[in-house]
Amino acid sequence: MLLELSGVTKHFGGIAAVKDIGFSVAEGSIVALIGPNGAGKTTLFNIITGTLPPEKGSIVIKGRDIVGLKPFEIASAGITRTFQNLQLFSNMTVLENVMAGAHLRSKKGFIRSFFTFPGNCREERKIREESLALLEDIGLVETAGLFASELPFGKQRLLEIARALASHPGLVLLDEPAAGLNPAETEILTVYLKELKTKGTALILIEHDMQTVMEAADRIVVLNFGQMIAEGTPAEIQANTEVIKAYLGEDEKIA
Numbered sequence: 001m002l003l004e005l006s007g008v009t010k011h012f013g014g015i016a017a018v019k020d021i022g023f024s025v026a027e028g029s030i031v032a033l034i035g036p037n038g039a040g041k042t043t044l045f046n047i048i049t050g051t052l053p054p055e056k057g058s059i060v061i062k063g064r065d066i067v068g069l070k071p072f073e074i075a076s077a078g079i080t081r082t083f084q085n086l087q088l089f090s091n092m093t094v095l096e097n098v099m100a101g102a103h104l105r106s107k108k109g110f111i112r113s114f115f116t117f118p119g120n121c122r123e124e125r126k127i128r129e130e131s132l133a134l135l136e137d138i139g140l141v142e143t144a145g146l147f148a149s150e151l152p153f154g155k156q157r158l159l160e161i162a163r164a165l166a167s168h169p170g171l172v173l174l175d176e177p178a179a180g181l182n183p184a185e186t187e188i189l190t191v192y193l194k195e196l197k198t199k200g201t202a203l204i205l206i207e208h209d210m211q212t213v214m215e216a217a218d219r220i221v222v223l224n225f226g227q228m229i230a231e232g233t234p235a236e237i238q239a240n241t242e243v244i245k246a247y248l249g250e251d252e253k254i255a
């Protein structure tokens with residue numbers, strides 16, 4: 001297994017934001033994390049990426065417990081993320097944004113890359129080429145020289161995903177990647193996510209768009225009020241009466 005969570009718990013005041021959460025993510029698979037607003041999905045992302053310490057539980061990536069590591073150490077261990085509210089460098093170009101993501105794994109680091117030490121140039125060229133290839137894959141290469149802020153919203157979302165991929169992570173956490181996308185963009189995104197999987201990148205997806213979830217996910221984890229109420233394949237989750245009740249109300253069905 002690439003990632004294994006067990007017993008992960010975090011309270012805010014008296015409220016259990018996440019309680020005793022345990023599931024695993026296989027290499028090159030897509031796990032969707034769904035549940036009503038306030039269910040604990042973002043809290044769980046913050047815990048996995050090290051910005052929020054859990055009170056209890058273990059988070060093991062490739063056999064190594066990462067609880068207590070700093071966010072940059074977790075990123076170096078191969079976990080990156082995107083945000084519900086985009087966090088791009090708006091005054092940098094599209095290409096520079098992706099290159100900044102690549103520097104997470106570069107020997108020189110982001111700051112040192114600004115100085116032209118001998119030996120930096122070759123690595124810089126390689127990062128540039130790889131970043132352009134990522135932009136090509138996601139359909140943004142034509143916009144490489146624009147400022148990130150000049151892109152329409154849907155393309156900024158795709159750019160954030162390209163930046164998250166630039167450090168060659170084994171696992172990317174995507175926080176509502178389809179939010180604000182039109183149906184055509186959502187379809188491009190879904191195809192792209194499934195392609196990533198075939199290249200060996202695993203994804204955990206927080207997503208409210210059920211069509212994207214059902215089409216892309218191998219497994220679905222359902223949270224409600226901080227508790228994990230179900231885990232299974234899309235077909236199993238669609239047929240789970242407790243999920244239907246908690247997530248949509250008793251009379252409805254998941255798309």
Ligand SMILES: Nc1ncnc2c1ncn2[C@@H]1O[C@H](COP(=O)(O)OP(=O)(O)OP(=O)(O)O)[C@@H](O)[C@H]1O
Pocket residue numbers: 012015016017035036037038039040041042043044
């Ligand atoms: N920093 C915080 N301080 C206090 N309470 C918090 C904090 N962050 C989250 N919570 C609470 O923890 C619970 C889980 O919130 P969380 O944002 O993880 O849910 P979510 O499933 O991501 O919701 P959404 O879909 O709205 O983003 C909620 O009751 C929320 O109010």
